[in-house]
Amino acid sequence: MTTPANSDVGRASRRKQLIVVGILCLAVAAVLAYNYRTYWSKRPPAAKGRTIYDFYTTWRCVACGYELEDRGAEGTRPCPKCQTGEMYVCIRFACPQHGVFPVYYLYDSESKHGDPTRIKVADGEWTAFLDEDYNINICCPHCGQALMPAERSRPAPPAEKPESP
Ligand SMILES: [Zn+2]
Ligand SMILES: [Zn+2]
Numbered sequence: 361m362t363t364p365a366n367s368d369v370g371r372a373s374r375r376k377q378l379i380v381v382g383i384l385c386l387a388v389a390a391v392l393a394y395n396y397r398t399y400w401s402k403r404p405p406a407a408k409g410r411t412i413y414d415f416y417t418t419w420r421c422v423a424c425g426y427e428l429e430d431r432g433a434e435g436t437r438p439c440p441k442c443q444t445g446e447m448y449v450c451i452r453f454a455c456p457q458h459g460v461f462p463v464y465y466l467y468d469s470e471s472k473h474g475d476p477t478r479i480k481v482a483d484g485e486w487t488a489f490l491d492e493d494y495n496i497n498i499c500c501p502h503c504g505q506a507l508m509p510a511e512r513s514r515p516a517p518p519a520e521k522p523e524s525p
Pocket of ligand 2: 456501
């Protein structure tokens with residue numbers, strides 16, 4: 361039989377145990393939260409998905425071949441030289457046998473995963489970026505071999521925020 365005094369002591373020690381367990385739980389939770397946060401902060405920002413806006417690129421006029429360097433964007437822009445042609449994002453690709461070709465890229469609202477919607481190799485026809493087998497459809501106009509990129513990507517700094525009036 362426990363005396364009232366003994367049971368008080370028992371209750372007190374049990375309360376002390378609960379407090380210790382509670383503190384341990386909080387400590388474990390804090391460690392987990394810290395690890396979770398550092399895990400996410402270490403993820404590369406590329407996970408957000410890079411787009412044509414994140415790179416400097418050559419813009420080339422399909423009519424006269426005039427070129428300028430600027431940040432990539434969707435769509436086309438008017439040619440300041442011939443006034444008639446349209447400029448597209450243009451990346452150089454090479455065939456080991458037949459040299460380097462300009463490849464025009466068209467980006468629009470349907471572009472996914474940073475891929476253009478349509479491409480055009482030099483004076484060829486506009487065509488889909490990927491063929492039926494999901495291979496990149498950039499082939500040499502002379503021998504039909506897949507072309508290789510002949511320039512490095514030029515990452516652009518984060519886009520400036522529009523100035524407030
Ligand atoms: Zn032009
Ligand atoms: Zn070739």
